[in-house]
Amino acid sequence: MWDQRGGRCGPTGAGMRESPGQPVLEASGVTVRFGGLTALDGVRLAVMPGSVHGVIGPNGAGKTTLFNVLCGFVAPREGTVRVHGKPLRRHRPHDLAALGIARTVQGLGLFAGCTVIDNVLVGAHRHRKASAFSSLLGLGGAARDEGRLRDKAEELLALLRIDNWRDAYPATLPYGVRKRVALARALVAEPALLMLDEPASGLSELEREELVDLLRGLTGRTAVLLVEHHMDLVMRVCDRITVLDFGRVIAAGTPDEVRDDPQVTEAYLGVG
Numbered sequence: 691m692w693d694q695r696g697g698r699c700g701p702t703g704a705g706m707r708e709s710p711g712q713p714v715l716e717a718s719g720v721t722v723r724f725g726g727l728t729a730l731d732g733v734r735l736a737v738m739p740g741s742v743h744g745v746i747g748p749n750g751a752g753k754t755t756l757f758n759v760l761c762g763f764v765a766p767r768e769g770t771v772r773v774h775g776k777p778l779r780r781h782r783p784h785d786l787a788a789l790g791i792a793r794t795v796q797g798l799g800l801f802a803g804c805t806v807i808d809n810v811l812v813g814a815h816r817h818r819k820a821s822a823f824s825s826l827l828g829l830g831g832a833a834r835d836e837g838r839l840r841d842k843a844e845e846l847l848a849l850l851r852i853d854n855w856r857d858a859y860p861a862t863l864p865y866g867v868r869k870r871v872a873l874a875r876a877l878v879a880e881p882a883l884l885m886l887d888e889p890a891s892g893l894s895e896l897e898r899e900e901l902v903d904l905l906r907g908l909t910g911r912t913a914v915l916l917v918e919h920h921m922d923l924v925m926r927v928c929d930r931i932t933v934l935d936f937g938r939v940i941a942a943g944t945p946d947e948v949r950d951d952p953q954v955t956e957a958y959l960g961v962g
């Protein structure tokens with residue numbers, strides 16, 4: 691995970707402090723090749739604290755590959771990923787919680803044998819495990835932590851409007867509700883950054899509308915990076931957007947700036 695001049699450091703994401711204006715997550719010069727194919731070519735991106743940042747682009751543009759690099763599933767050939775200004779070297783997905791980063795995946799990964807509230811609490815326990823260093827230092831009693839996490843989980847169920855499903859098991863839930871459970875589980879750790887891979891996939895139009903409200907409601911609570919196909923949703927929820935095409939950043943800016951960029955129109959919508 692962390693490697694500062696060759697050494698491991700930084701026990702918890704919560705312990706890291708960012709300077710004003712410093713990105714939570716920053717990628718620069720990220721290049722990934724699969725054999726002869728360049729999937730990402732010098733990609734840069736900066737996610738600012740508390741903002742919602744979208745990555746869009748046509749099929750095969752490199753969105754998933756970039757998400758996988760940022761999560762630590764794919765090691766880039768070149769380039770740097772920084773969290774709170776500190777470069778990551780060979781980080782792995784299980785390092786993310788300790789860096790203050792949570793993510794949801796398309797498969798959701800809910801535990802079938804656990805109720806909704808218990809699934810959410812799993813996210814809290816994962817975080818606590820990652821923060822074991824602070825517990826060792828006596829920075830919080832276990833019972834007090836437990837109570838606080840449970841309160842937090844209940845608050846998130848209410849915020850995401852799934853509190854009426856609190857004691858249900860995942861298999862009995864509509865897909866849109868299951869996605870919210872996964873979102874609550876990611877948020878309970880109070881991450882500095884939440885990474886969402888296609889949060890709108892599989893949702894109905896109505897559920898997508900609700901997702902727009904929910905994501906906007908997270909503003910200030912955590913930064914969000916989302917990779918998403920639904921252009922309309924991205925335009926409505928994001929503060930900043932990075933547009934990829936053939937592995938390169940072809941535009942970056944506010945939704946209005948990106949919408950008006952002729953390169954985006956040409957690449958993303960296929961019109962010149």
Ligand SMILES: Nc1ncnc2c1ncn2[C@@H]1O[C@H](COP(=O)(O)OP(=O)(O)OP(=O)(O)O)[C@@H](O)[C@H]1O
Nearest residue numbers: 724727728729747748749750751752753754755756
């Ligand atoms: N494991 C892999 N091995 C070889 N080529 C890959 C691999 N993963 C992705 N690619 C290729 O890299 C390029 C970028 O793929 P990627 O899945 O990141 O794009 P994407 O923007 O997420 O596409 P989509 O919107 O269709 O999911 C594509 O040409 C893809 O075929």
